[in-house]
Amino acid sequence: MGTVFLAVGAALAMIKNRADQKIDASIQPYVEKNAERLLQVESELLDVPYTCTPIFSFEVVSTTGPSASGPAGQYVGETQTLHLLPSKLAPSNTGWVGQLERAVEVRTDADRVIAHEFGHHLIDQWSRVQGRGMWPCVDEEDKITSRIGLYMINEGLAKYAQCTAIDGKSVLPANVDLSAMYNQVVDGVFPLLRLLVYEGGFQLVQPVLDQHGKRGIEFLLEHPPSDTDMFDLGAYQSGVLGALETTR
Numbered sequence: 458m459g460t461v462f463l464a465v466g467a468a469l470a471m472i473k474n475r476a477d478q479k480i481d482a483s484i485q486p487y488v489e490k491n492a493e494r495l496l497q498v499e500s501e502l503l504d505v506p507y508t509c510t511p512i513f514s515f516e517v518v519s520t521t522g523p524s525a526s527g528p529a530g531q532y533v534g535e536t537q538t539l540h541l542l543p544s545k546l547a548p549s550n551t552g553w554v555g556q557l558e559r560a561v562e563v564r565t566d567a568d569r570v571i572a573h574e575f576g577h578h579l580i581d582q583w584s585r586v587q588g589r590g591m592w593p594c595v596d597e598e599d600k601i602t603s604r605i606g607l608y609m610i611n612e613g614l615a616k617y618a619q620c621t622a623i624d625g626k627s628v629l630p631a632n633v634d635l636s637a638m639y640n641q642v643v644d645g646v647f648p649l650l651r652l653l654v655y656e657g658g659f660q661l662v663q664p665v666l667d668q669h670g671k672r673g674i675e676f677l678l679e680h681p682p683s684d685t686d687m688f689d690l691g692a693y694q695s696g697v698l699g700a701l702e703t704t705r
């Protein structure tokens with residue numbers, strides 16, 4: 458009886474392996490086919506022009522991009538390259554294997570990852586066109602706590618592009634106290650960091666972009682939250698909105 462189970466298991470593993478290879482091989486043409494359309498949509502939503510498509514890299518392991526244990530996608534400003542990890546992505550048009558893998562989060566929906574990374578690319582390109590150079594320009598020597606504000610703006614803008622182009626909303630409740638979350642991170646509750654930077658960043662930038670579009674983005678790039686602002690992000694957000702309102 459055990460032999461039958463082993464044989465069935467081996468057959469299923471073989472089918473799964475074939476399906477994996479098929480999905481991996483289909484990522485590159487899928488991305489290249491959809492890049493132009495998605496960049497156009499996001500460029501209009503963000504109200505910033507796009508000047509060039511990023512360089513794509515589909516290497517499984519890279520020193521500058523994602524490794525097998527790294528994220529499914531990563532935009533690297535220094536080389537203006539969008540690294541994508543085929544083994545972690547399922548094109549949105551795949552059949553039942555892709556759907557199942559997305560449902561149990563073995564793979565991420567490719568459109569969602571690409572849309573997020575395109576957000577980074579568009580903002581970086583726009584910053585360069587404006588003469589500001591690469592954005593964000595992070596000083597890795599700085600303490601992590603003083604970099605969190607910049608990370609929140611950076612990831613918030615990419616998440617805004619992703620959410621407006623593809624799907625929904627923040628998983629955080631609308632009235633969450635972001636500075637309380639920041640204080641917890643400072644106190645060593647590091648598992649909250651990702652939630653604060655991505656979801657909190659999205660909440661921080663959302664009303665600014667909804668109300669002021671490109672002007673809002675420009676202001677946020679020039680005035681990310683300072684160390685002091687981090688302790689009252691509600692006041693920081695109101696200050697940004699107030700400054701943009703008076704100079705309208």
Ligand SMILES: [Zn+2]
Nearest residue numbers: 573577612615
């Ligand atoms: Zn990101």
